[in-house]
Amino acid sequence: MTGAVVTALRSALGARVDTTTSALQAARADKSGHASAGMPLAVVRAASIPDVQAVMRIATDTRTPVVVQGALTGLAGGANAGPGEIALSLRDIDRLLEVRPDDLIAVVEPGILNGDLNAALAGHGLWWAPDPASRAISTVGGNIATGAGGLLCAKYGVVRDAVLGLDVVLADGRLLHLGHRSVKGVTGLDLTSLFIGSEGTLGVVVGATLRLRRLVPGEVRTLTASFPAVRAAAVASAAVTAAGIQPAIMELMDAASLAAVHALLALPAPAPGSAQLTIQTDGPAADLEAAAIAGVLRDAGGTVVVSHDAADGEHLLAVRRSMHPAMESLGTTLIEDVSVPRSALPAMFDEIARIEREHDVVIPTVVHAGDGNLHPNFVFDGPDVPDHIWAAADDLFRAALRLGGTLTGEHGIGVLKSRWLADELGDDQWQLQRQIKGVFDPLGILNPGKVFAP
Numbered sequence: 001m002t003g004a005v006v007t008a009l010r011s012a013l014g015a016r017v018d019t020t021t022s023a024l025q026a027a028r029a030d031k032s033g034h035a036s037a038g039m040p041l042a043v044v045r046a047a048s049i050p051d052v053q054a055v056m057r058i059a060t061d062t063r064t065p066v067v068v069q070g071a072l073t074g075l076a077g078g079a080n081a082g083p084g085e086i087a088l089s090l091r092d093i094d095r096l097l098e099v100r101p102d103d104l105i106a107v108v109e110p111g112i113l114n115g116d117l118n119a120a121l122a123g124h125g126l127w128w129a130p131d132p133a134s135r136a137i138s139t140v141g142g143n144i145a146t147g148a149g150g151l152l153c154a155k156y157g158v159v160r161d162a163v164l165g166l167d168v169v170l171a172d173g174r175l176l177h178l179g180h181r182s183v184k185g186v187t188g189l190d191l192t193s194l195f196i197g198s199e200g201t202l203g204v205v206v207g208a209t210l211r212l213r214r215l216v217p218g219e220v221r222t223l224t225a226s227f228p229a230v231r232a233a234a235v236a237s238a239a240v241t242a243a244g245i246q247p248a249i250m251e252l253m254d255a256a257s258l259a260a261v262h263a264l265l266a267l268p269a270p271a272p273g274s275a276q277l278t279i280q281t282d283g284p285a286a287d288l289e290a291a292a293i294a295g296v297l298r299d300a301g302g303t304v305v306v307s308h309d310a311a312d313g314e315h316l317l318a319v320r321r322s323m324h325p326a327m328e329s330l331g332t333t334l335i336e337d338v339s340v341p342r343s344a345l346p347a348m349f350d351e352i353a354r355i356e357r358e359h360d361v362v363i364p365t366v367v368h369a370g371d372g373n374l375h376p377n378f379v380f381d382g383p384d385v386p387d388h389i390w391a392a393a394d395d396l397f398r399a400a401l402r403l404g405g406t407l408t409g410e411h412g413i414g415v416l417k418s419r420w421l422a423d424e425l426g427d428d429q430w431q432l433q434r435q436i437k438g439v440f441d442p443l444g445i446l447n448p449g450k451v452f453a454p
């Protein structure tokens with residue numbers, strides 16, 4: 001059967017079907033540090049929507065599972081393709097089809113990189129706001145399928161706020177156009193939103209109509225504030241939110257992450273135990289907001305430095321953006337992604353300190369403090385997550401849920417968190433969500449074993 005599937009793919013798609021060992025190995029793993037159990041049966045690099053439809057028709061006829069792949073930068077194992085599966089790459093369908101500065105929309109193909117899209121939009125005085133730290137290397141299709149966020153999302157919104165419509169190919173090969181080009185639109189159920197964050201389990205995103213913003217030239221102000229301990233930094237960030245001031249970026253780094261990044265970048269070591277907030281304001285009120293935030297941070301016990309120089313600001317943010325390579329330099333990393341209400345950040349850091357003590361682990365943590373999204377990192381040796389790390393992660397997930405939070409703010413459930421999904425959703429909603437997947441994918445061939453795994 002496997003041979004027959006590859007033969008059918010080759011006769012429909014020719015050289016776009018790759019069965020070389022290097023291609024099959026590469027398709028097994030995203031950047032989560034987790035790989036599938038073995039090699040998929042083929043990698044198909046689709047070049048057009050009809051290519052995608054042909055793959056899905058063959059998959060339906062032969063009951064063959066399909067794993068959709070963008071740039072494989074995901075951190076939940078959602079794009080990992082394994083034995084008996086077709087890895088369907090959208091990376092080569094990557095054109096910017098239309099830009100409408102008057103309507104503030106762009107129509108794109110899914111394989112375009114977020115960074116390339118924004119470089120092209122800048123020429124029109126426009127930008128697409130979702131800014132994952134992986135923006136230079138991740139696709140817009142992948143951003144949509146994971147519901148990605150980023151540093152600027154506290155002020156400018158996440159993917160869900162920036163997509164008006166989607167073109168999707170269903171499991172049986174039908175092409176659907178969801179959503180609209182107008183700003184408003186409430187016709188029928190909101191299937192566009194349903195596909196955002198669906199992680200390749202409902203259909204293949206083959207096009208998107210994006211909601212854009214105008215680039216507003218102007219100054220940015222960047223502040224850093226040091227605190228003697230991470231709890232104080234968390235209290236200060238919650239105080240900024242409670243004061244009703246809206247920074248564009250508000251990032252928190254705990255002592256372990258700050259020390260790791262300083263070591264990687266060969267910067268002077270930070271004071272032991274100290275944590276840091278890095279905050280940026282922008283727009284016409286940048287100065288006033290920076291001054292107000294500085295006041296809140298000083299009142300909260302922070303040592304504050306304000307930079308008026310944009311290049312200096314970028315340099316300060318580069319420290320935060322170096323977190324991922326800093327963790328990679330220490331060992332294999334499980335990057336977690338829990339989110340809590342912003343007022344609960346201090347309590348969440350109390351929980352992290354407890355988990356570190358009780359499980360005898362260090363959990364370097366960075367936070368998109370502007371929206372309460374924490375990235376606690378577990379670092380270990382070897383390719384597989386050891387049991388004691390999963391036990392600590394399990395404790396972390398349950399702590400976030402107790403505080404009114406969620407398992408994942410932006411990376412998705414993928415393969416790594418599916419066993420906790422029902423804990424957050426409850427049995428009734430979990431069953432309902434599985435039934436909804438069944439409507440779109442009755443044969444269960446789209447990304448089986450991910451998200452809704454039993």
Ligand SMILES: Cc1cc2nc3c(=O)[nH]c(=O)nc-3n(C[C@H](O)[C@H](O)[C@H](O)COP(=O)(O)OP(=O)(O)OC[C@H]3O[C@@H](n4cnc5c(N)ncnc54)[C@H](O)[C@@H]3O)c2cc1C
Pocket residue numbers: 030031067068069070071072073074075077078079090110131132133134137138139140141142143144145146147148149150151199200201203204205206324410411414447
């Ligand atoms: C250094 C680094 C920094 C990161 N920073 C952030 C961050 O700040 N914010 C954030 O949100 N994420 C971040 N990520 C995670 C990752 O980059 C995002 O999840 C990104 O959106 C994945 O895009 P991708 O093209 O690599 O998708 P992939 O990894 O290839 O796929 C991700 C999921 O989407 C599905 N999928 C992909 N394309 C399609 C499609 N066209 N149709 C249907 N399903 C599809 C896949 O099946 C899979 O389930 C980071 C990753 C790295 C390595």
